[in-house]
Amino acid sequence: MVLRIEDTDTKRNVASGEKSQRENLDWLGIDWDEGPDKPNPKYAPYRQSERNKKGIYHKYIQELLDKGIAYKDYTTEEELQEMRERQRANNEAPHYDGRWYGKSEEEQKAAEAKGLKPTIRFHFPKNHEYEWDDIARGHVSFNSDNLGGDFIIEKSDGMPTYNFAVVVDDHSMEITHVLRGADHISNTPKQMAIYEALGWEHPVFCHIPLIFNPKTRKKLSKRDKDTLQFINEYKKHGYLPEAIFNFIAFLGWSPVGEREIYSKDELIKVYDPKRMSKAPAYFDQKKLDWMNAQYIKKIDVDELAKRTMELVKEGETEEAKHLQSIPEDQCLDILKKTIHVHQRDVDKLLEVMAYAWDYYTVLDQHFNYDPIVANDDFANDDVLAVLKGLKDKLVNGGDDLDYSQAIKEVGKETGVKGRNLYFPLNLAFTGATSAPQIYEIMAIYPKETDIKLLDRMIDAF
Known part of the structure; x- marks a missing residue:
């Protein structure tokens, strides 16, 4: 497994994002063979921003410019906005109109004299079919005339766009299979166009179903406040990494048979991307809670107490903060006794912490007799x-x-x-x-x- 940091979108990069993602992968028990911390000299570096500084992308940009397949575009943001508004008024699908394709060197110099910085666009051939056999979705085909016009492969700041960088990286790192969300399917013909232009063979693609909210029947989004959406939130609520790994594996995929509880090693053995569903994967909170409860029941009391104590020390929830007021040895003892009583009826370790605090403060509570x-x-x-x-x-x-x-x-x-x-x-x-x-x-x-x-x-x- 290769861990590659795709950070070309500098405006959306979060300073602690990479660290958080690596910690979450580590918590889930997902390790990698190569990455920023385990570089293979043949393929390093693994951050796209670092690869860009080494000129890895621009040499291929220049190759496409020299072939006339790519060109410099000096269209301003105001002009692009006017283009969009005109197309909207004419009920046209939004697309770049190719106004800078084929412009002379003199016209380019004149634009630069005005202080304009160009983007680099890839020029689509007319009426060309980009097609592939997708593992999950079968045969897929796009016509170049319906892809929104020539697209940017290098931004005006010299940073490559996602669609260009991943092609260069997948080729140079010898990636054979690409499994990603179905929302990327419209990116694939653009990437295939780059593969063709550079004379490279594209990898095998598998576009897996997106996760939907069962209540709205729409793609899960940050606005869905009733669903925890970040791994660290599941961790602090006391979901076990084994259960989360198992649950995620079953989103849009299922093995042969009715069995649902699988260890990581077992999932690796039985995983077959050909059994990936085309339909959306609905996030079933009750199933996740049930699955987490099954893992809680299977784990030794001392191990569960140790994991719960780690959550207490991290203090990410009110329940954990309450228990921090108890001396550690005493707290661990209460947790063990609480788990012994409630191991078969809790869904997550957060409930263990809540029970433990109730027991510790029982004399402060008012009982109605x-x-x-x-x-x-x-x-x-x-x-x-x-x-x-x-x-x-x-x-x-x-x-x-x-x-x-x-x-x-x-x-x-x-x-x-x-x-x-x-x-x-x-x-x-x-x-x-x-x-x-x-x-x-x-x-x-x-x-x-x-x-x-x-x-x-x-x-x-």
Whole structure:
């Protein structure tokens, strides 16, 4: 795998963008054989801006100029705007009208004397078919007359455009297959035109489906605020990289059979681009949550606690910031106990952090005991007998007291069983009548906290 930084669009470059992308790839477990940090002298450098400084692109620009296939264009932005407006008024598809194609050297010098800096445009031949067999979409064909006219391959600042730079890079780096989003399909005939003009063989293309929002039925965009769209957001919410990798692989693609959980190595073995769908891939949040939950269930408690602790230290969410106030050893212990209780019912590690904070601050929370106190289905004497009986066992029991056994003994001694036994205890220790195994919740708290929680509910009667 080659990591190439395509940074020719200087206006849209973000200073930390490359670092962020590399960190995200690393988090997903995606490594590369060559790149800026692993240069192969035969192909380096790997940043297009650096390649441009070495003149890698311009020598081919000059070759096309010498052949008369490319030419200098001095059209100003104002003239381009007038051209667009005229075409719009005439109901014409927007296109460059080729006004500078074939201009003399004297006309070019006159333009430069006015201080105009040219772009370099590629000249399309008339009525020429650009066609290829796309792995995902089958046979695709474009006519040169319908591609928007001659297009820019070098900007006025000397930087090559994307469509030109990738052709030179893919050829010089011996790239054999190009898999990219279907929104690039209209770029492909332009790139094929450059391949043909330079006498190069083009790679195999596969245009994979775009990701759509299932609610709007449109391409997922930054305006879709109900969907996390950046890898670092999934990371800080406690999605596991294994699950994200698995989920992304299934967007617009599926293996043979019904199985959906695959490790990275398994996906590499079964991946076949010929099984790529032509239809859009709809982002299914419920499926991602389900898939992440499956991975959470499979991972060892200590490993999950370690990963959750890393999120706490990074402090990217309010839940993480809360837990930073707890001494690290104590926090890790609470996380382990919380995961032991909730590993089978959480979708992401953010929920683990939220549960852990609730347990840590349980004495600061207000519990409403009315569902038991004001409920005729529960006899007050029975409830008090259960609460006081369990408190007695906690007070008199040792540090190795088995909470599950203690609850069973209270049930036998009081004659209270079933929901009449467990609902009051659930409410006492969690504030809700429904909870996971209550003896496991009790084990999260210090024994002193368990006793205080029982006292609070006893005092409510």
